[in-house]
Amino acid sequence: MHPPVRYQIVDNLAIVTIDNPPVNALSHPVREGLQTAIARAVEEHDVSLILLLCAGRTFVAGADIREFGQPPRKPHLPDLLNQIEACSKPVVAAIHGTALGGGLETAMACHYRCAVREARFGLPEVNLGLLPDAGGTQRLPRLTGVEAALDMMISGRPIGAGQALETGLIDKILDSGDIRAEAISWAQSLAASGARPRPVSAMDVPGEDCNAGFFADYRNRIARKTRGLLSPELIVQCVEDAVSIPFDQALARERSRFMECKSSPQSAALRHLFFAEREAAKIPGLDPSAVPRQIAKIAVLGAGTMGSGIALACLEAGFDVQLLDSNEDALSAGQERISSLLDKQVEKGRITANEAADRARRLRLAQAYEALSDADLVIEAVFESMEVKRDVFAALDQACRQGAVLATNTSTLDVDRIAQATSRPRDVLGLHFFSPANVMRLLEIVRGAQTSDEVIATAMAFARRLGKVGVLVGNCFGFVGNRMLYGYGRESQMMLLEGVPPERIDRVLAGWGMAMGPHAVGDLAGLDVGYKIRRERTDLPDDPCFYRVADMLVERGRLGQKSGSGMYDYQPGDRAPRPSAMVAQMIREEADRLGVAQREVSDQEIIKRCIFALVNEGARCLDEKIALRASDIDVIWVNGYGFPRFRGGPMFYASQLGLRNVYDGICRFRETLGDRYWRPAPLLEKLALADDADGW
Numbered sequence: 001m002h003p004p005v006r007y008q009i010v011d012n013l014a015i016v017t018i019d020n021p022p023v024n025a026l027s028h029p030v031r032e033g034l035q036t037a038i039a040r041a042v043e044e045h046d047v048s049l050i051l052l053l054c055a056g057r058t059f060v061a062g063a064d065i066r067e068f069g070q071p072p073r074k075p076h077l078p079d080l081l082n083q084i085e086a087c088s089k090p091v092v093a094a095i096h097g098t099a100l101g102g103g104l105e106t107a108m109a110c111h112y113r114c115a116v117r118e119a120r121f122g123l124p125e126v127n128l129g130l131l132p133d134a135g136g137t138q139r140l141p142r143l144t145g146v147e148a149a150l151d152m153m154i155s156g157r158p159i160g161a162g163q164a165l166e167t168g169l170i171d172k173i174l175d176s177g178d179i180r181a182e183a184i185s186w187a188q189s190l191a192a193s194g195a196r197p198r199p200v201s202a203m204d205v206p207g208e209d210c211n212a213g214f215f216a217d218y219r220n221r222i223a224r225k226t227r228g229l230l231s232p233e234l235i236v237q238c239v240e241d242a243v244s245i246p247f248d249q250a251l252a253r254e255r256s257r258f259m260e261c262k263s264s265p266q267s268a269a270l271r272h273l274f275f276a277e278r279e280a281a282k283i284p285g286l287d288p289s290a291v292p293r294q295i296a297k298i299a300v301l302g303a304g305t306m307g308s309g310i311a312l313a314c315l316e317a318g319f320d321v322q323l324l325d326s327n328e329d330a331l332s333a334g335q336e337r338i339s340s341l342l343d344k345q346v347e348k349g350r351i352t353a354n355e356a357a358d359r360a361r362r363l364r365l366a367q368a369y370e371a372l373s374d375a376d377l378v379i380e381a382v383f384e385s386m387e388v389k390r391d392v393f394a395a396l397d398q399a400c401r402q403g404a405v406l407a408t409n410t411s412t413l414d415v416d417r418i419a420q421a422t423s424r425p426r427d428v429l430g431l432h433f434f435s436p437a438n439v440m441r442l443l444e445i446v447r448g449a450q451t452s453d454e455v456i457a458t459a460m461a462f463a464r465r466l467g468k469v470g471v472l473v474g475n476c477f478g479f480v481g482n483r484m485l486y487g488y489g490r491e492s493q494m495m496l497l498e499g500v501p502p503e504r505i506d507r508v509l510a511g512w513g514m515a516m517g518p519h520a521v522g523d524l525a526g527l528d529v530g531y532k533i534r535r536e537r538t539d540l541p542d543d544p545c546f547y548r549v550a551d552m553l554v555e556r557g558r559l560g561q562k563s564g565s566g567m568y569d570y571q572p573g574d575r576a577p578r579p580s581a582m583v584a585q586m587i588r589e590e591a592d593r594l595g596v597a598q599r600e601v602s603d604q605e606i607i608k609r610c611i612f613a614l615v616n617e618g619a620r621c622l623d624e625k626i627a628l629r630a631s632d633i634d635v636i637w638v639n640g641y642g643f644p645r646f647r648g649g650p651m652f653y654a655s656q657l658g659l660r661n662v663y664d665g666i667c668r669f670r671e672t673l674g675d676r677y678w679r680p681a682p683l684l685e686k687l688a689l690a691d692d693a694d695g696w
């Protein structure tokens with residue numbers, strides 16, 4: 001194995017190069033190597049300056065997240081960085097790629113910083129439920145000022161080199177394209193001009209923006225976005241320390257707050273998701289020689305909300321897109337929707353007018369299937385009906401060139417039956433987008449019985465190009481996400497009949513962390529969507545209570561926000577849900593008619609019924625191999641259904657609770673609520689009753 005840290009002398013410089021692929025994380029051997037290299041450079045007489053560089057695609061991307069579950073090993077990063085900062089010779093960092101977390105902290109412990117123009121800088125610890133642990137909360141405010149530092153640490157979003165230079169985080173941008181040569185020459189000029197070590201810890205925090213009210217205001221500003229999270233508040237406390245107590249003391253408090261975060265269940269959950277999202281990209285058993293097909297031209301069929309959203313997502317990723325709809329009015333409405341979304345993005349400053357114009361230019365409209373003859377990928381997003389979709393695929397089979405990938409955006413239907421309408425089922429699969437398709441990060445990739453490995457590899461690569469997390473799932477009603485949603489929705493509907501008001505169910509689940517309560521979601525998505533799907537199903541339980549309230553609302557024309565009323569009432573131009581006395585009465589009467597007993601339901605029960613129903617169905621998906629891994633289910637629910645990220649996803653949450661506890665809870669519901677819906681999934685039962693069960 002090659003050493004993770006190299007040491008080389010060039011003239012009067014000691015060049016220390018970290019080389020720990022893929023992202024130069026600060027694993028134990030790297031920390032040891034750095035410590036040795038710095039000590040050696042200090043010893044060597046002829047060395048007047050130390051230059052720290054990284055090999056490979058990036059500067060250090062942070063601490064090694066894989067080590068967080070293990071006992072810490074010396075040298076600890078905070079101590080190592082203090083040693084670097086205290087070094088008697090100037091240390092210069094030269095940055096390319098991303099300097100993240102412990103990586104940026106390392107750069108800030110150096111005395112001078114230069115970077116290539118494309119470099120990015122961030123303290124994303126908050127995304128892992130953590131806070132910077134190696135002086136970042138103290139050194140960053142000293143360099144950039146309090147507010148810019150807080151913004152970086154609370155959002156976790158990296159900034160570019162231009163902004164880094166402006167805020168004082170770096171001293172110089174390197175433009176020549178040869179980072180090593182240019183960094184050496186800059187370091188030599190620093191040495192020649194007699195540059196001295198310049199420890200950031202000795203600097204004052206620029207203080208103009210932190211009067212007494214500042215931190216209170218800042219807390220208010222971030223309250224909504226950081227609801228339920230532990231580390232943002234602790235980050236703010238660390239920055240308060242930075243302006244009020246000496247560096248060393250503040251560092252000790254940063255350390256203890258970090259330890260509190262690290263041992264919290266939410267950090268474990270967020271770290272789980274970090275790896276789960278990367279794991280999802282790896283498909284066990286996929287033919288390694290299956291090379292993704294080239295995709296340049298995409299056709300989207302159906303110009304409704306979903307179709308135009310998908311088209312926009314593809315335009316944003318740089319593809320040429322053809323939007324096709326046989327109905328001319330629908331087509332122009334779709335185009336208008338896209339251009340008004342582009343205008344809004346320009347207004348909000350997310351993209352430039354030029355970028356918007358470029359996207360609009362890459363969109364073409366068509367009405368006839370002949371226009372699809374040169375498409376590399378077709379995504380069908382027409383009405384959710386098997387008959388309609390089979391007709392469309394038969395037509396696609398005629399119109400598309402051999403080798404084109406044919407995808408359906410069905411959210412529930414049998415992908416194999418759709419594929420059978422073509423002569424090339426190997427090229428057919430499901431690409432299930434989530435609404436709004438240009439915003440939601442999830443893409444469920446549905447593998448049909450005959451879908452080829454090459455087509456799956458193409459879809460996985462396509463998801464990456466779109467900037468989405470692609471998760472491969474098997475074919476069954478609703479795949480993973482919507483199949484599980486049925487259990488969750490069923491319980492939130494049943495509780496209405498038992499006498500729990502919709503607004504209470506929503507409040508309790510949103511309070512638990514769901515992005516929205518289930519009834520507010522139903523109104524947003526349109527209650528008619530689920531209604532139509534239920535009419536298409538032949539396997540629904542013979543239960544007059546099943547989704548009864550939702551069905552009644554649709555039958556009374558209350559479709560949700562789009563019709564001005566649904567489970568809730570809405571005032572024109574206002575999306576705020578208002579409880580409806582009429583709906584409350586309707587539910588009461590229906591419960592009476594159906595003979596559903598009114599019960600006291602605790603907040604705990606509301607949560608458990610909805611979440612355990614999810615977990616139980618998730619266990620079935622896993623058992624039937626509809627989901628490849630429990631962690632894929634977590635990725636799906638967090639990125640597609642507003643499940644709280646800080647709880648790690650339903651399956652992770654269940655293992656944190658203990659599978660035995662979840663199993664016992666389900667068995668208790670079986671006793672109180674009957675066994676129609678509350679039979680524990682066989683896999684859950686097996687794992688829960690095993691002696692050593694602690695996960696899936």
Ligand code: T1G
Pocket residue numbers: 022023025061062063064065066077098100101102103105124125128130131132133134136275278279
């Ligand atoms: N530790 C361990 N492994 C890591 C890693 C890390 N920090 N970052 C990435 N990997 C692995 C990743 O699992 C994947 O592995 C491979 O590298 C490529 O990653 C003390 C507390 C750097 C922008 O949060 O944001 O520092 O799947 O597929 O799209 O205060 O990785 O190939 O086996 O994501 O080019 C703070 C996390 C840590 C940065 C590259 N740092 N990483 O993106 O590749 S906490 C972070 C990223 C900390 C200090 C503290 C991205 C990336 P595999 P990838 P990419």
